[in-house]
Structures are given as C-alpha cells and as structure tokens.
Amino acid sequence: MSAKSFDVVVIGAGPGGYVAAIRAAQLGLSTAIVEREHLGGICLNWGCIPTKALLRSAEVFHLMGRAKDFGLSADKIGFDLKAVVKRSRGVAGQLSGGIGHLMKKNKVTVLMGEASVPSKGKVHVKTAKGVEDVSAKNIILATGARARELPGLEADGDLVWTYKHALDPVRMPKKLLVIGSGAIGIEFASFYNTLGADTTVVEVMDRVLPVEDAEISSFAKKQFVKQGMKIMEKAMVKKLDRGKGKVTAHIEVGGKTEKQDFDTVISAVGIVGNVEGLGLEALGVKLDRTHVVTDEFCRTGVDGLYAIGDIAGAPWLAHKASHEGVMVAELIAGKHPHPVKPESIAGCTYCHPQVASVGYTEAKAKELGFDVKVGRFPFIGNGKAIALGEAEGMVKTVFDAKTGELLGAHMVGAEVTEMIQGYVIGRQLETTEEDLMNTVFPHPTLSEMMHESVLDAYGRVIHM
Template identity: 60%
Template sequence: MADQYDLIVLGSGPGGYVAAIRAAQLGLKVAIVERELLGGICLNWGCIPTKALLRSAEVYHYMQHADAYGLSSEKPTFDLAKVVGRSRAVSKQLNQGVTHLMKKNKITVVMGDGALTAANKLTVTKDGKTTELEAKHIIVATGARARDLPFAKADGKRIWTYRHAMTPPEMPTDLLVIGSGAIGIEFASFYNDMGAKVTVVEMLDRIVPVEDADVSDALQKSLAKQGMTIMTGAGVESIISDAKGIAAKIKTADGKIAEQRFSHVIVAVGIVPNTENIGLEKLGVATDRGFLKTDPMCRTNVAGIWAIGDITAPPWLAHKASHEGVIAAEAIAQALGNKDVHPHAMDPKNIPGCTYCHPQIASVGLTEAKAKEAGHEVRVGKFPAIGNGKAIALGEVEGFVKTVFDAKTGELLGAHMIGAEVTELIQGYTIGKTAELVETDFMQTVFPHPTVSEMMHESVLAAYGKAIHI
C-alpha cells in the first residue's frame, strides 16, 4: 500500500521546501521528493553560491583599489580553487540547514526521481527501487535548467552553463558571455573583476533588457568603463570548440559577421522547465511553451495538482517561488478544512528583481516606458548617488534611484536602482507597493542619515519638484 500524506511536494528548491514547511506548520502531513540535493538549484548551484563568488570578486576589487581609501595592498592575488571552495562551503552549510528544517517540521524526505501516476499518486525511483506515495494534493516544484544553444552544447570544458561557471576548472583569459540577463551579467561581472577579458553579446538593443532603459544605459557605460566589451543588437552564429579555446562567429548590429577567439564561453540565454518525464502529459496538465499554466492561487487545470516556481510563468525568481509555495500551502490547508488560514493571490507587479553585478541593479513594478504604454500619465523622479553623502563616503558614487508615479493618483508604479547595495534598498519600495502607499506616504517618511536609503526619499521628492540635494 502507498504511503499516505495530505501533501507531497515534488522538488525541494526555494519554492518546494518553503511550501513543505508552511504546510507542516498548518498541521498537514507532508512528504517532499528530491532527486539530487535539498535546496534545489538556487541554494546549491544558483542564487546563493553565485553571491559567494561575487562577494569574493567584490573584496578583490576593493583590494585592487585600496589606494583610493588611503590604504595599501600591494599586488593582490587570488586562489581560484579557494574562491570556489568558499562558495561550495556556503552552499553546503545551507543545504544542511534545509535538512535540519525538514526534521524540525517532521517532513518526510524521499530521495529519488519522482513521477506522477495520477492526480494524487506518484512513484519515486532510487537505485532501481520504486516507492509509491499517495496524497490528497501534490505541488510540482521541479524548477528549470539552463537552455542550450543548438550549435553550442555545454561540455564543461570550453562551453559552460552557469553550473560550470561556478566550479571552473581554470580561470578564463578571454571570456564570451552570450546573453545579458541576470545570470549572464552576474558572471560577466565576476570574471571581469577577477581579471578576465570579458565580451557580452546581447541580441536585443540593450543589456538587462527587462530593466528600465535608464538603468540599462547606466550599467552598459559602467561595465564598458571597467573594461568589458558590450555588443548589443548582435548574435552568435556559430561556435567551434578545440583544445585551446573557441572560435565564435558573431553577427554585429550592422549585419557584418566576424570570427573571434575566446578561451571559454558562458551560454546564458534562458531556461527550460523541468516538466518532462514526470507524468504531467498523461494527466493532461495544461502548459504554455512548456511552462505549467496556473491560476493566481497556483492551481493547475487538474484538480489536486498545483505548480510553483520556475516551471510556471515568469518572473523566474527564487523569492517568487518561495512566496508561491506559501500561497499554495495555505490554499491547500484551506481546501482541507482549515478555516483560520487566508491565502492571498500573487501580484506579479509587486515582485522585486535584483542583479548582483558591479554595480548592483534592482527594480520593482513598471518601467517608465511600460507605465506610459499602459496609459498612465507619469511623474518621474531621479536622484544620483553623487548627491548622497553616504555614497560619497563609501566611494560608490555611480548610479541613481528612479521612481515612477501615476501623476493623477500618486500611486507608485515602479522603482529602479543602480549602485552600491541597491538590492538591499528595493524592498522599501516593494513594501510601499504592496501596501498601496502613495507619494505623500514616502515623502512624510523619515529616512535615517547618513544612509544610501536617503536617495529613495530624494527620488520621490524629485518626482514632484521637491528634491533637496540636487
């Protein structure tokens, strides 16, 4: 007889393990199925270890520029193996933390490859042995993997995905990065700071194209100033790998094709959802270009089957997956009779995005262009880091904060930042959007001095012609 549960979660990434914990908190009997490592890609091979790598690069950057702070650090060097080792140790620590949380919350962990056999059943195969599990509800949280280019299959030697780039066998000398989304730009920034010559190729007309155009422009200028080569409106036509490196034919914006040599290439052109071979097709679960279609409470079209995270609609972000995990768990508990829980729907406009390049970028809500396209009459405020005392003291005067308001209602439509530690600042505006605050709420808030957060206040004031320090 199959093991019986209230909920089975397939996948233990930031969506899956959070869903399992929240469901357990609500008194449900929960099992989680994982084929590789608890914590999924984000914790083990994505968000967390990349930030550890970027922190090492940041420290190395400051060591190289110690003189600007009146300090001396002659001929700084690095040990790539130790840099990577620190990153892996951080991931291991957090993996162990998730293991502890599963035990603490009495969640049954079943390791192996899971596949649905019915809306309330799945099998888990491990080392040739199969276990059958049964539950009233199943959450699919199997995540996604890097998309390959048909002419540039990753081999881990010269052609890398993000996973190879996190545990490099050697330091690239001339690195080609294909794609300028968050993953591509973060690795471009890391390897550039560590001394590689980096070229970024983006097929669209600007890098980080989901961001506000002003942020894209500022980031491109900053990266170029740091020595990076940025090619927009360009595409890689072919890649040939050999023992010494790769030869890439690149078509530039003017239509010309030229071959260039690089030591390595990172392919960062999007993701593919892990929805194959887990039984979804047989059950008739609806998809859109491979991604599972869900309602605002994370239900699929098949009763009892839910989906969260990177296998569903964008944005494909860890914190979005975690929040969906809570929503789904609470909705399932409610469906099972819990009258004290009140799940809420996700509003994509209130999901912040962060990219941890150097300088950092962060945003929430509509860009200025998207706000206008949506029919809003807007008021836009912009405040530069050079006008902020704390930024000057830090020696981090690149960047700005930009806010977009509805001119008629004062609603905050969007906020966009580039500069030092802006990934820590954006949550202030995210809370404001979630709480539906208007311009006067931000204006009347007291911001501490001296902090870089004062740029947020000044940006709001600037939108209404009231900025103090510009």
C-alpha cells in the first residue's frame, strides 16, 4: 500500500486518543487514528462505562431490597446475571459505535491494526489486509494500560479474573476474594457483594481506597463492613493454590500467614502501560516503570512525539486522558493551551457508597506545609439525603488558612460523583472560602452539604 501523509497520527482510540483526533481535525489538521481492538478503548468497552452499567443494576437491586423503607412492597426479587451483563455490554456497544460515527463526522481516517513507530514521523500499521505505512508530522501515543499481573496471581479466566473477566463473568461467585482496593477492586467488590457474593477484600496498604483522604476511607470501610464485606488491610496474598472449582489463598497479615478458600479471585493490583512493540526505546523515548516520561505538555523529548493518558502516568483516569488529548492537539495547531494539573483532576469511585475527591487530602496539604482549616458536614444533616433514604455520608473540605484557597474536597455518599464537579470548577476559578460562602445553593439538594462543609471550616455551620 502507498504511504499516506498526515499532520497528526494518533495511536490508540481510547478516551485520550479519539478526543485528541477529534480536536486535531476540528483545528484543520489532517488526522488519522490507529486502533488494534475497539474504538473507545478500555474505558468504553471494558472499563468505566460497562462497570457503571453493572453497578447501576446492583444499586436498583439493593433499593428493591429496601422497598419496605419507602412504603413499597417488592416480592421475590432476584436477578439474572446474564441479563445484567447483557445490558452492560449493550451500553458499551452503543457508545463504541458512536465513536465510529464521530470519526466519520470529523473526517478522521481510521486504521484498524497494530501500530509501531519505526522512525521519527513514521507509523507502521499491521492491518488485517496487510501493512500500511503512514508519515506524520506529529504522533500522539495514547495506547493506554492493562491490568498488572503479579507472579503466581496471574488470571486464568476461570478461577482468577482480571476486570475483563469480571465484566463478563463465567458464573456468579459465591465466595469472592478481591485483591486490591483501589477504584477497580472496590467497584467489583461492591457489585458482587450487593448481588450476594460472600466478599473479602485484601489491601496491602494500611487502608482501603488508599489514595483517598484517610477519614473518607475509614467512613467508606465502615459502610462496606456493614454490607457484609470482609476487609483485610496491611495484608498480602502471597500465593494461590488452584484446585478443582476452588482457590486456596495464602494471606499474610500481621506477620502470620492464613489460608482461606474461595471459588473466585479478582486481581485488581494496578496497571502497567502499553509501551511494548511500539519501538520507543530505539527512538530515544524515556520510560519509567512502563510509563512514558513527558513534560507538563505531554512532550516526550523526541521532536513531534507526544504521550497522553494512562501511558503517560498517573492519575490513570479517562477524563485526564481526554483533556490531555485536547491540550496536545491545540499545542500542535500553534495555540497556547494550559497544562493539565494532576491535582485539579477529580477522582470518582462508584462503589456503594460512592466516593469522590479533588485536590489535596488533609494529610497531603499539611505535608506540603499548609496551615489548614478543615470543614465537614454529614449527610444525616441534609433534608434531601434523608428524603432519598441515603443518610450515610459526609463532605469534607480543606482550605489554606492564610489565603482561603480551597486545597481539597473529599466526599463519600449518594451521588457524590456528580457533586464533586462543583468544587472542581471552584478550584479552576481559584475560588476562596468567601466566594463559596456567598454562593446561594438551591434547596433541597445534596449540594447544600458542600456549602455547609465550607461554613463548618470557618465555624459558621448552620445545620449541625
């Protein structure tokens, strides 16, 4: 096939890559995107979107079980796991198809195949029909990441699962072990536990959801335990003995090793960047523990070569990848975008209760030398939360005592993944406590707790 030439070639069509391609095309750059598997990447097909569809089914199931609390009756409630999964796959399929439409609409050339970068400005694509070589003034690496596999704990799709197996399960686990309590681990633990699996979560750090504020982690843990989950912190799965229909896990905790049997294990111990097979070392790209080293504008140090999203390191979040994609497209088009600040990116976890945060935890703010003012407000003090039957939760805000800058916000409870955006905008606009206190929040809403938490930091809380 003849060589084609583009202004921009994007490798990987996940939330970083496809967004970068759309923005580049909008800016008048001739653009191609290479994808080896699915448009939409892991996020749309095997990550963010299908997991939320599963968790929504679990949430409705949980509410049906509480029908009596709302003066309703629901008899013989049950679930059909196949149908739950089918709905989730349908949601993913609908969105993945939508990406194809967006590529056409924006006149982005889509090449389905495996890409490598043999030399600067050249992309080599192995497609089903053969090989295609394209040249590009700019190349954006957006190849994402995959599940980390620990020696002896490798997934086999039957007894030991990765997130992919957990999204399309071969059976409903009866006794489930989840290794790792980050967002992925705790979301699957929450889903299967709600549907009735006897669930144990093992976390190597001293608390579940270890990147969150300690108070939020501790609050969430109490709720998980109340729902019947077993949580083992400062614990490590040393090995798995696989038998017929069961796995014996050797769990080291408090200096002793105990053995427990499970029928299913989900490994969620982090991710590694998809950096292999691209030819990066030969180009002189610096790698650090499977991630491409970049500057604040996602430049790799190799002229015309950028890396965005999970391959470029933490935070490993779809919305960070998308924003970086837009930033890089604008940089290539000669505009002057702002760099993406990791501490301004919110994290959302869709377990039950939900967890969301932005900025620094209280501990991190103190470690950075800030004199802090901290406010808290519980869901139990909010009319809407009580009316919803969701009185378990809290909002926490951290301010710089000297300037009134909002350093961080942390929440646990119903719908906090939607509420966090208010604080994200506040931080983007460099809001102070004064601005937030003078903002009139609508009533009755859960968002009023955001106001009260700010008031609490300054000794002015009303409803507590």
